[in-house]
Amino acid sequence: MHVGLIHYLSLAAILFAIGFFGVLTRRNAVGILMSIELMFNAVNINLVAFNRFVTPTDFTGQVFSIFTIVIAAAEVTVGLAIVLLIYRNFRDVFVDNINLMKW
Amino acid sequence: MESGIGNYLFYLFGFIIIVSGILVVSLKDIFHCALMLVVCMFSVAALYVLLGADFIAAVQVLIYVGAVAVLMIFAIMLTARVSGAGIKQQNEQVPIALITTLVFVAVTLFGLGKTVWNVSTRTVPAEGTMKLGKLLLTTYVLPFEIVSVVLLVALIGAIVIARRT
Secondary structure (H helix, E strand, O other): OOOOHHHHHHHHHHHHHHHHHHHHHEOEHHHHHHHHHHHHHHHHHHHHHHHHHOOOOOOHHHHHHHHHHHHHHHHHHHHHHHHHHHHHHHOOOEOOOOOOOOO | OOOHHHHHHHHHHHHHHHHHHHHHHHOOOHHHHHHHHHHHHHHHHHHHHHOOOHHHHHHHHHHHHHHHHHHHHHHHHHOOOOOOOOOOOEOOOHHHHHHHHHHHHHHHHHHHHHOOOOOOOOOOOOOHHHHHHHHHHOOOHHHHHHHHHHHHHHHHHHHHHHOOO
16 A cells, blocks of 8 residues: 555654653653653654645745754753752652642 | 655554554653653654655754753653652553543544545655755744744753752
8 A cells, every 4th residue: 555645644643642641641750751752753743744745845844843853852951950850859750749739 | 765665664664653652651661761762763763764854864863862862861860769660650540541542543543534635746856955954044044043042042941940059
């Protein structure tokens, strides 16, 4: 069977769902950040696949995927800094134990 | 990559991506999860090569595999005593999250199957990286500069947040 746009979009949807499941179920804050990276990757696959199959000569999707990668890098930098700070204050990175602001 | 080998490579790398993705969210040891994340991101880079996006594939390997994965492993090492055996890594929302995820996949795939895509028959030009660089510095120069400022702010912010006062 010929691999087309729909195959890439389905793969990206499944990968996004896997990352979504990880965000919902992980207790470790670093694990949640990893799941978010999976979701970012799924979005990037979508963008590059649209670029390849819908507008092959415009490169719009590739430009946007570069921006997404940069934003993901910024997100993971700040996120891990926050995780390290939480670990220093609470001696814990499990998000269900960090409930100081919950009533 | 219109030949038959490209199809087989898509299925091979798609299989690797899905299996390693499931392992990332389900393994007990968070360090093994980080290694599986590296495998997953390498396979995504291979998919970018199949899609004719060579530069994006290189950026994917450099940023995700080179920087993000190493940063994750550093964070795991610095937050010790949380990845041993016997510590529960998943919360009590697993069944409801599984149902939600499966519903999400079903709805998305149903929508994908119903949609008619405006697929072009042309292929990606060979000198894609050159065109990409020109686009980044002409049409998209303002977002390019803004995103570099965002990166700088994130860098300084991470240093300020993680600094010992």
